[in-house]
Amino acid sequence: MHSLDRVDLQLLRALCVEPRSTFVALAQRLGLSRNTVQARMARLEESNAFLAFDRRINPIALGHPLTAFIQVHLQQKRLSQIVAELTQIPEIVQAHGMSGSTDLLVLVVCTDADDLFRIDGTILACEGVDRTETSLAMGELIPYRITPLLDRVTRERGPANRVDVDIDDEA
Amino acid sequence: MHSLDRVDLQLLRALCVEPRSTFVALAQRLGLSRNTVQARMARLEESNAFLAFDRRINPIALGHPLTAFIQVHLQQKRLSQIVAELTQIPEIVQAHGMSGSTDLLVLVVCTDADDLFRIDGTILACEGVDRTETSLAMGELIPYRITPLLDRVTRERGPANRVDVDIDDEA
DNA sequence: ACAGAATAGGGCAAAGTGACTAATGGGACG
DNA sequence: CGTCCCATTAGTCACTTTGCCCTATTCTGT
Known part of the structure; x- marks a missing residue:
């Protein structure tokens, strides 16, 4: 706190x-x-x-100019096992458990279309994965930013006011 | 280059x-x-x-513990106008133009469910936005990371080898 | 008004920085 | 084969920054 x-x-x-x-x-x-x-x-x-410094490293500089979001549908009771397997895939840079019809939203970076195809195959090969839907990111129309939010929070709260936070779940 | x-x-x-x-x-x-x-x-x-330092700032610390992905379907010829409007919404931290049925994938952070509802409404209010599909991120099962990829790239290339990159489009 | 926290201001030794030089060692190329 | 070019190393120097100390002075919430 x-x-x-x-x-x-x-x-x-x-x-x-x-x-x-x-x-x-x-x-x-x-x-x-x-x-x-x-x-x-x-x-x-x-x-x-x-957050970790990792976020500041440009995947493009690492020769991975393509970004894709892969929606994964899976057998939920195998979730933890599947996540453990996906963690082994270095091209997966992030994965969120999701509400709604998609169980998992996976963020991958890759060198080219073939590479993406290969990675998708690797994900599909995991025991318990039913199917995937791949969407290629065509462009970062709004590049990642936090300053507008920072400004709003600063403006909203009065000078002495506080933003109460519980960060421990992120540790 | x-x-x-x-x-x-x-x-x-x-x-x-x-x-x-x-x-x-x-x-x-x-x-x-x-x-x-x-x-x-x-x-x-x-x-x-x-990449920008923004990426290292924890939205949770800013009182925005909820993350959601909003898929936006829109009239494509109004795309640039819509993006300009979305840029005004501080809770939108990133947006990708996508291949496939979804035109835009928007990453938002918010204080609570009501806040998310409000933001979704703001997006829907934009001229040319047909509909949205909101998915709440329940957990970051694989936290953003780049080191595994870094290691793979390092290992694959020989000692003197190079990774050729064209970064100018990101500048 | 009070207790506790935050802040300013000062100081000091150690460390790091930026900018420069000269020497070294490969690689690429004619 | 020799030569040019470039990255690297090692060294120097003035300067800035850090980390840590201390104390006096606001704030802040109770």
Whole structure:
């Protein structure tokens, strides 16, 4: 259990703008002392406000320019076994359990169409997987972003107000 | 146009393990000189091997613990107008143009079910949007990761081999 | 008004950075 | 075979940043 105040949000904002800023630079930009920035950053990290660095690595740079979402339909009681198998496939970069008709939404990156076909085959080969529906991402029309949300949260809450968070389930 | 060699991949790997490593630390870990690390990091950044810092911010910390994928069906010739409108919605953190029956796959984060309902309504209100299908992410069964792929790419290519990449379309 | 937390401000030794040089070792190419 | 080019190494230097210490001064909620 932790809570972010307005200054924390401004810190995150500044980091989005200039990820490599030093503590001193952040302190200057926000008009705080370096100690304060340092303490807050430590707390932010402590409270899992940051996700893994993996997210910042461009799959394109790794020779995997194609992104696809694969909807997986499966026998639900084999779910954990299937997830364990899918974890072995390096091209699967993320997978969500879903509500609704699709059980699993899998995010894969691949080198080309053949590669995608191969990966899809590997998923289908898992015991308990009924069928898959593959959708190719044609373009990232809205590139991943969090700053608009950051701004809204900052604006909505009053200066001294807090955003109460329970982050422990993400740890 | 750029290419990553094995050392670049190892660098990225090390960064995933310890995102806050200094250049000296990276140099020690990889058995390189600091200058080399510094030069390579500069090249990596230059060639867009890193995505925006936004990706590392945990929406849960912002009070948005719910993630949902919304499939949007729309009149294709209004696509660009619709995307422009969706860009105004801060809870939309990403959107992909898709192949197949769904035109747009939108990733949203929200505070609770009511919030999701409201956002879905906002999307539906856009001129040219025919209908939406909302799927709630029940859990991130495979948390976003790139290291397995990193390892595979490193292993596959020989020591001196290169991964040829054209990153300019991501810039 | 009070207790506890957050902050500013200062200081200091250690570490890291950015920018530069010169030397080394391959590879590619004529 | 020699030569050019490039990445790398190793070293230096001035400068900045860090990590950690401390204390006095606001805030904050009760």
